[in-house]
Amino acid sequence: MALRDVIFMRRREFIKQVATAGTASVIIGGGILLIGSRSGKSKKALKIYKPKDYKAKIPSDKPVLAIAKNKDYRKAVATAIAVFGGMETFIKTGDYVCLKPNIGWDRSAQQGANTHPEVVAELGRLCFKAGAKKVIVVDVTCNAPRRCYNRSGIKAAAQAEGIEVIIPDDSLFEHIDFGNNSLGKWQVLKPVLECDKLINVPVVKHHSLSGMTASMKNWFGVLTGPRNRLHQDIHDNIAELAYLFQPTLVVEDVTRVLQRNGPQGGKLEDLITYDSVVVSTDQVAAEAYVTRFLDKKPADFPFIGIAENKGVGISQPPSDKVIKIDV
Amino acid sequence: MRKLKIVRTISQAFFFVLFVYFVFATEYHFKPGSEKVSGWFKFFFDINPLNLFGTSLASGVLYSTLVFGFIILIATIFFGRFFCGWICPLGSLNQFFSSFKSERKQHRGLALMKSNIFKPYQNLKYYLLIILVGMAIFGSLQFGLLDPISLLARSVGMVILPAITLWLKIVFGWLWSFDISFVSVIGELLYRFSSALFLPLKQPHFNGTFWLSLIFMAIVVANRIYTRFWCRALCPLGALLGLLSSFSIFGLKKNLDACDSCNKCLLHCQGGDNPHKDLPHHRSECHLCLNCLYDCPQNALSFGFFLDRKKAKVKPQITRRKVIFAGLAGLLAVPTLRSGLSGKPEIKPKLIRPPGALKEEDFLAKCIRCGQCMKICPTNALHPALLDAGWEGIFTPVLIPIIGYCEYNCVLCGQSCPTGAIQPLTVEKKIGTEKTQPVSIGTAFIDRGKCLPWAFGKECIVCEEWCPTSDKAIQLETVKQTLPDGSVLTLQRPHVIPELCIGCGACEYVCPVEGNKAIYVNSVGESRNPDNEMLLHRPKKTRTTL
Secondary structure, eight states: OOHHHHHTOOHHHHHHHHHHHHHHHHHHHHHHHHHHHHHHHTOOOOOBOOOOOOOOOOOTTSOSEEEEEOSSHHHHHHHHHHTTTOGGGTOOTTOEEEEEEOOOSSOOGGGTSSOOHHHHHHHHHHHHHTTOSEEEEEOOOSSOHHHHHHHTSHHHHHHHTTOEEEOOOGGGEEEEEOOSSSSOEEEEEHHHHHOSEEEEEOEEEEETTTEEESTTGGGGGGEESOGGGGGTTHHHHHHHHHHHOOOSEEEEEEEEEEOSSTTTOOOGGGEEEEEEEEEESOHHHHHHHHGGGGTOOGGGOHHHHHHHHTTSOOSSOOGGGEEEEEO | OTTHHHHHHHHHHHHHHHHHHHHHHOSOOOBTTBOOOOGGGGHHHHSOHHHHHHHHHHHSOOOGGGGGHHHHHHHHHHHOSHIIIIIOHHHHHHHHHHTSOOSSGGGSTHHHHHHTSOOGGGGHHHHHHHHHHHHHHTTOOOHHHHOHHHHHHHHIIIIIHHHHHHHHHHHHHHHHHSSOHHHHHHHHHHHHHHHHHTOOSSOOOOTTHHHHHHHHHHHHHHTTTSTTHHHHHTOHHHHHHHHHGGGOSEEEEEOTTTOOOOOGGGTTOSSOOOOSSSSOOBGGGOOOOOHHHHHOTTOOEEEEESOOTTTSBOSOOOOHHHHHHHHHHHHHHHHHHTOSSSSSOOOOTTOOOOTTBOOHHHHHTTOOOOOHHHHHOTTOOEEEOSSTTOGGGTTOEEEOTTTOOOOTTOOHHHHHOSSSSBOOOOHHHHHOOSSSOOOOOOEEEEOTTTOIIIIIOOOOOHHHHHOOSSSOSEEEEEEEEEOTTSOEEEEEEEEEOTTTOOOOOHHHHHOSSOSSOSEEEESTTOTTOTTSOOOSOOOOOOOOOO
């Protein structure tokens, strides 16, 4: 269309063209607006997370904490669990059990940076024996996930017992609002939220900032995202997570305890072998108990006190509720 | 003999799928007690004679696994450029896209036939090869920029795979978002299936993917206008094989009496080598694709041994003067590109090479920019350099700690390197033993104006937590600090111990100060270059036991 034609356009032609252009612009503009508003709709407010009850109903005559020592770690786990009347006390037939070990680092089992694979495997075996329908093992690692799962030996050991090994990818997280506390909003492992019974299987080791990383700090491993910021106000964060995730059982791996250079370790000289496993239904009690393996007192770790004040547990259970089995 | 065209198509499809599979599968596969990478993943690099030729020319060392290139070399001397038509995955891709010709009249029918007549632009590849050889003689191996195997490996690994991953994750996420369980189950199944096959755990992303994809798209799109333009005009491997094929005893035989000059043989000619009657056949351009045999209605064409060399143009049509100029250009390019005072590649603080990388001069003489190290890196730490490594090091691997760090017990990059530009290390060698020093790739520095404990009196020390050496290269000092409001705080402040630091970048990766991190790694102190050092002594230390 030459300029001359534009200038001397007929009225009808003019109206027609303007109408076409107008309709097109309305459709395109409206479409864009619709798409834009749709994405706005999907941003609905997250529900505040209420701590899920993973606890099993335990008869009051049962102990709170048991510690078993054995060079055979599988036997140590089995004897410690047997104190509570076996895994059947905690696991019902058809339960979906989630084991949450510490598989944070690309280190071998003997270096003591990750939970010992034998401990995890034995727990899985006991869960299946007690009638669990499905047992999974999952952790959000620090180092490259596949490397951690493999080198720690947990993948092989767990698979040998028929435990499902889950290496989390983006699809396995849910956006959760923890509410008005030091944590705020986080991406949380779905299996941990979905399972019936949650067993925390940490390894006890040294950590420069919190002093120790054991069961409570192990909950960092159900989150993904800017975990590196959690070190600010670390004690509050650890205690808050311990309040939000109160597991069925805590099984603390103190077979070998890293005394220095934690949480990754590396040198075998930094380890002290205790060949023990601490099992408890109370996170705080377990956490307070294992401090002795780092030659410390519960009072050295502020997060234990904060968690106790929140009502997560009792740091000093009555002595008749603590049972030691030394083989 | 005409049936062989189908065999060729199958061969091309087979090698293309194999190639893509090998690139996709170049990932961490755990074998207890070893970090070895299967040699099969290097198959195409091993048989690529350009790697053999280029690396031995530039570095003066014949890398053992590359000798398989001789197989192709010798076979080409006898049979011509069968590699281009039957094996080369980029050639196959170009051939595939050549069948989608532009709709314009000037690219179809008679015009297409004419475009497949030999043109002088096809000689460009020979001059390019000579320029590259000239540079290689001076120790700057630039073959990889244009080498079809490296180029395609790079494009598939750095562009196609991340794109597919992203796309699939969006599609699967969209399927999941349906509330209909049936649809989300299908999405779930598809996702599990593809992640078992090839999907990486984490979305890979690479610095400078844009440029890689631009080059790749240009190569693919050029086929719409000129059939296999890249293979005809630019490919240095094609040029090398073309030069060698001048000795070949095998080639196209024209039965001129049977020919009725219909010129249909030109229609699908891949090499642009004049299979028709009017002009002599250019054997150095022929890919042996056999299309002309298939297209010929008169059965006037066949391939045979010991042909009359006078009837065909056996040698590439290159002129001596241009060869000399190209060679000179190549020789002069190196000092021009290295226009530093020392005449060596200069020390760049942000140029962190993977562990086991050779000294920069030797590295540039061996790296073919195939991107295998970047593909296999489990933390996505290695990226194709743009100008980070200077003009000579485009697309060479550079470690960017903000995106990923060097995993302490991992030696996959060296294991996957086809040419030994990154030496295949064992884990013991990398992390050091009581007697040997670990391989260091740099040193970390703390920016005290940004570091949370140093600058703001906040607890942090994530860098110390992640420091993988034992003893840790980041040590803590406990101090009592008075804050501006008068409160006194007990605080741990990080300090880098340079003798212990290996420059892995884990600290920089995890530092919560996003953007310009409060702790960062520079290349100073890297083991591969004793000149890039700041310490007088670097004592041997006992390190982590495995």
